Amino acid sequence: MESHEPRTRAFSLAIAGSAGMLMPLQAMITSQAAGYLGGYFAAAMISSVVSLACLLVASFVLPGARAGWKRFGTVWRDRTIPRWFLLAGFVGAYYMVAQAMSVSNIGLALFAVAVVGARTLASIVIDVIGFSPAGKQPVTRIRILGAALLVIGAVIAAWGTGERTSESSLAWVSLLVAIGAGLLVSFQQSMNGRAGQGYRSTTTATALNYLAATAGLLVAMVILAVLEIESFGFATVPLWWMYLAGPLGIMFVVTGVTLVPKLGALVLGIGLVTGQLVGSLVMDLILTPEKVGANEIIGTLVTLLAVLVASWQPNGRPRWTARKSK
Numbered sequence: 001m002e003s004h005e006p007r008t009r010a011f012s013l014a015i016a017g018s019a020g021m022l023m024p025l026q027a028m029i030t031s032q033a034a035g036y037l038g039g040y041f042a043a044a045m046i047s048s049v050v051s052l053a054c055l056l057v058a059s060f061v062l063p064g065a066r067a068g069w070k071r072f073g074t075v076w077r078d079r080t081i082p083r084w085f086l087l088a089g090f091v092g093a094y095y096m097v098a099q100a101m102s103v104s105n106i107g108l109a110l111f112a113v114a115v116v117g118a119r120t121l122a123s124i125v126i127d128v129i130g131f132s133p134a135g136k137q138p139v140t141r142i143r144i145l146g147a148a149l150l151v152i153g154a155v156i157a158a159w160g161t162g163e164r165t166s167e168s169s170l171a172w173v174s175l176l177v178a179i180g181a182g183l184l185v186s187f188q189q190s191m192n193g194r195a196g197q198g199y200r201s202t203t204t205a206t207a208l209n210y211l212a213a214t215a216g217l218l219v220a221m222v223i224l225a226v227l228e229i230e231s232f233g234f235a236t237v238p239l240w241w242m243y244l245a246g247p248l249g250i251m252f253v254v255t256g257v258t259l260v261p262k263l264g265a266l267v268l269g270i271g272l273v274t275g276q277l278v279g280s281l282v283m284d285l286i287l288t289p290e291k292v293g294a295n296e297i298i299g300t301l302v303t304l305l306a307v308l309v310a311s312w313q314p315n316g317r318p319r320w321t322a323r324k325s326k
Helices: 002-020 022-037 040-061 063-078 083-106 108-129 141-158 168-199 202-226 240-263 265-287 294-310
Strands: none
Touching: 002 022, 002 240, 002 265, 022 040, 022 083, 022 108, 022 240, 022 265, 040 063, 040 083, 040 202, 040 240, 063 168, 063 202, 083 108, 083 168, 083 202, 108 141, 108 168, 108 265, 108 294, 141 294, 168 202, 202 240, 240 265, 265 294
């Protein structure tokens, strides 16, 4: 049986990479929907509502999810998990708006580099303060080297951002929005992880996340409509493929939950990030090759190298090759 283990892990890692490629596809759909529906928040809303609907259906169908909602009531009453953790859904709403806004201005690849780089740097802070379910984790020199490479890769990829569009300032704002999304997503994942442990149901934790995201987007859309910044609702009826953004996000989450026991969180993250970076770059080269420069390709590759370096163990082997002691 052991002879099949490397092959099984390699297959699981390939599935993780494929799941990572769903993220740029989701980002592209959300970005295109923003232009068609007449606003960034409208595009984010349709993705959030569809995701919430799917998760609520799953909550009624799956016994574990139904039990998770009961445990949520107990957790809420006993305050075993801070109630403000529900605000993690607002981060999800922000991320969807960032997708809608940034991708059309800076491209999928640069958006992915900004998010992945910021998320990885934030994860170091999370490990230091012990905010994640895993508690405090040591920050080694190899992780610091990986972080430095991330910064270098991001700078290379972002070089000349203002030249990507006639609206130079809008491109830089979009880049900053993407970086903010990456920073916040790391904390959101830790909050959702701790919530999922408390509810003992990923479906429940994810549904609550999208419930808060939908509520936050609704309030934001009302405020923007009152201020006459963005019209409330949709400018036209959404096309069928725009409804796919939500399920793609759910598939990404489900893949992570399914594969983490087989690969571990770190290896799973490497697979997902690799798929996201490579998929984003390939989609940019196919859809908008005129927006892709050599610096963006080099920056993406340096960022990918940084993630691999950060995963290296002091014994000189990547962490995913370390065997459990018997």
